[in-house]
Amino acid sequence: MIKELFKGKLIIIGLILSFMTGGALYAFLLPNIYKSEVLLAPNSNGNQGGVSGLSSQLGGLASLAGVNIGSAENQKTTLAINIMKSRTFTIEFLNSYDYKAVITSVESWHAKDNQLIFIDDVYDDVSKNWLLDIETGKSKEPTDLEMYESFHDSNFALNEDKESGLISLSISHKSPYVAKTIATEFVSAINSKVREMDIVETTENLTYLQEQLKGIENKELQEVLYELIEQQMQKKMLASSSASYVFKTIDPAYLPEKKSSPKRFLIIFVASMFGAAIGFAIVVLRL
Known part of the structure; x- marks a missing residue:
């Protein structure tokens, strides 16, 4: 399973980066x-x-x-x-x-x-x-x-x-x-x-x-x-x-x-973790 997760690392990393970017855009658009x-x-x-x-x-x-x-x-x-x-x-x-x-x-x-x-x-x-x-x-x-x-x-x-x-x-x-x-x-x-x-x-x-x-x-x-x-x-x-x-x-x-x-770094962190969770779920479901 670890081997399959490693193979799907690009999916996981891609989703993490995507959600991190989206979270960052959202966080920095919010007014102080x-x-x-x-x-x-x-x-x-x-x-x-x-x-x-x-x-x-x-x-x-x-x-x-x-x-x-x-x-x-x-x-x-x-x-x-x-x-x-x-x-x-x-x-x-x-x-x-x-x-x-x-x-x-x-x-x-x-x-x-x-x-x-x-x-x-x-x-x-x-x-x-x-x-x-x-x-x-x-x-x-x-x-x-x-x-x-x-x-x-x-x-x-x-x-x-x-x-x-x-x-x-x-x-x-x-x-x-x-x-x-x-x-x-x-x-x-x-x-x-x-x-x-x-x-x-x-x-x-x-x-x-x-x-x-x-x-x-x-x-x-x-x-x-x-x-x-x-x-x-x-x-x-x-x-x-x-x-x-x-x-x-x-x-x-x-x-x-x-x-x-807003707590911008917290928003970005939560968005990144959400992306990672989705990435892991996708890879696991494909096993």
Whole structure:
């Protein structure tokens, strides 16, 4: 059998070289992808201290009064993580910065002049318009849902270390500058989103509590309502003054200098091994 394999070496070598060449062409046609990461920690200053202590003391009374006095730190962090993964927040974020074309229609990036090259039959970067499909006459602009799926499949990654509580957010893109910018803006956006939600909630709670206070003469119940009002005012003041409301940045997003993918030599190696396997199979079947 070894003798027959030796006789078929030209077939094996030929297939190895063919698959290696094909793998190399494929690998070097793939654009470089750069990944920028930011390391986050839950902002305990925004959820603990006097406000959190008062919340735990008044939680039951607040429920009886029909008021939601807020979440604990771990609940707030979990909420923020789920919001970051949600369709609504992601679409709102990407559209607010006009990132649809940047996420869905970039073909390559020119490092020399830091210029994005868009797919020329899909998006016109000069006029900033989406082109029409000649056959259907419809715009080639992706839907918001397609943009969301593309972003979460190809650009976005979020990992939480359950032991330390630290969160790693990474953004991948053909441009290292875009990757860094989006990573930074995404953290700012989630902090702003949760902060705005809490400001709206506390404003509504304060309005409700102040209305309830007008019709109550019982001094003990009045004291409870005053404490609830104080707690909500503290929470609102904290939300209004804190930029890093949910997450504080431990290690900010950086400008990646080396590509994270594709692994070109791995692609070539796998293609070569696949060619060798086919070559051996052909020779063995001919025995």
